[in-house]
Amino acid sequence: MNRTRPRALLTATAGVLAVAALSSCSGGAAAAGGDGGPKEVPPMRISVNLTGESAKAGEPVTVTLADGSLREVTVTDSKGARLDGKVSGDGRKWTSTRKATPGTAYAVEARDTTGGSAKASFTTAAPDKVNKLTLAPGKNTKVGIAQPLSIVFDHPVKNKAEVEKHLKVTTSNNTEGSWGWMQDWSGKDRVDWRPKAYWTSGTKVTLDATLSGIDSGVAGGWFVRDYTTSFSIGKNQLVKVDLDNHRLTLLRDGQTVKSVPMSAGTPGGEKASWRGKTVLMSKEGTINMRSETVGLGDAYDKMVDYSMRLTWSGMYAHAAPWNAAYFGSANKSSGCIGMSDADAGSVYDQVQVGDPFEITGSDAKGTQALNNGYGEWNLSWTEWQAKSALR
Numbered sequence: 001m002n003r004t005r006p007r008a009l010l011t012a013t014a015g016v017l018a019v020a021a022l023s024s025c026s027g028g029a030a031a032a033g034g035d036g037g038p039k040e041v042p043p044m045r046i047s048v049n050l051t052g053e054s055a056k057a058g059e060p061v062t063v064t065l066a067d068g069s070l071r072e073v074t075v076t077d078s079k080g081a082r083l084d085g086k087v088s089g090d091g092r093k094w095t096s097t098r099k100a101t102p103g104t105a106y107a108v109e110a111r112d113t114t115g116g117s118a119k120a121s122f123t124t125a126a127p128d129k130v131n132k133l134t135l136a137p138g139k140n141t142k143v144g145i146a147q148p149l150s151i152v153f154d155h156p157v158k159n160k161a162e163v164e165k166h167l168k169v170t171t172s173n174n175t176e177g178s179w180g181w182m183q184d185w186s187g188k189d190r191v192d193w194r195p196k197a198y199w200t201s202g203t204k205v206t207l208d209a210t211l212s213g214i215d216s217g218v219a220g221g222w223f224v225r226d227y228t229t230s231f232s233i234g235k236n237q238l239v240k241v242d243l244d245n246h247r248l249t250l251l252r253d254g255q256t257v258k259s260v261p262m263s264a265g266t267p268g269g270e271k272a273s274w275r276g277k278t279v280l281m282s283k284e285g286t287i288n289m290r291s292e293t294v295g296l297g298d299a300y301d302k303m304v305d306y307s308m309r310l311t312w313s314g315m316y317a318h319a320a321p322w323n324a325a326y327f328g329s330a331n332k333s334s335g336c337i338g339m340s341d342a343d344a345g346s347v348y349d350q351v352q353v354g355d356p357f358e359i360t361g362s363d364a365k366g367t368q369a370l371n372n373g374y375g376e377w378n379l380s381w382t383e384w385q386a387k388s389a390l391r
Helices: 007-022 160-164 321-326 341-350 381-385
Strands: 030-032 038-040 044-048 060-065 070-077 085-087 093-099 105-112 117-123 133-136 141-143 149-153 167-171 177-183 189-195 204-209 227-233 237-242 247-252 255-261 273-279 282-290 301-309 316-319 337-339 356-360 364-367
Touching: 044 105, 044 117, 060 070, 060 105, 070 085, 070 093, 133 227, 149 204, 160 177, 160 189, 167 177, 167 189, 177 381, 247 341, 255 341, 301 341, 316 341, 337 341
Parallel strands: 141 227, 237 356, 273 364, 316 337
Antiparallel strands: 030 038, 044 060, 060 093, 070 105, 085 093, 105 117, 133 149, 149 189, 167 204, 177 189, 204 227, 237 247, 247 255, 273 356, 282 301, 301 316
């Protein structure tokens, strides 16, 4: 009987061995020997600090070579995004500059200086909770010279310093500014970036929030993505509101554009207006204003034109033709800054979201709170800087 093994079976067996070699965390390559034949490169062996299907998130990835020197390492997630990193001075270890994101599969491929290669993979544990954020102003918008960059978080941020380190603001003219933490009017954690002084017209601003893989802390959850936004600064203009002389003045580049009579909040109680430096939050057009929504009972329920929001507590500048008898002579509104239809319309058409409204005078119930809209301009630069978690 012929006992010779069929050639086809030998070939198939060799194929299985080759696949097995590629599945391991080490590998080798053949190089030309001195006699022209193949020369075997020693197997390359690596170890990765994160392994398995539920690896710990929020840590840098490290890849360590058993012998020799690393030439390059690539760590890629399932969407094709790479973690950048650096090889140590002795060539033995590569460390990512970013942290591993929760609930993400990663593929690792390393090559050494002799031509060897090795692969590995791991998946980080899914997060118990994911934190997200809301950015203002909107992307690619143009805003006024007082507009801060504002971030409101869905969940609490206990690790404020760690989060702040990953919020990078870049401007076209190296504007000096600082982050400041507060509790938003909604009760959520919020951090704003305010320049030292009002923005310069034409400045371009970019935020890179490289938060993927960062832990918010207790009850906050993980960030699982990065955020970016950009905006620019429009006209150099501001609005001055004189409560005592009952006048509103719009200035552009330091020159008066329009000055109109107005009537603000009735002094001596809750109907008085706030004083201080506030920021135009939004231009809302015609809206329904009802007194019970701001704790003033059933004093009014009106459709109001040319509404310009100044605070979360409900202070607006707007048209108030029903109060015409007091324009320029007395403050008799329920807290807002009222003008004639024509004057309110003209101001509304010219102001920008982000324009400062500087409100002065004794007929006020106090200074606008930090979180009641954008009240940070009422703090000195030193006071504002002290609200950074990195100071």
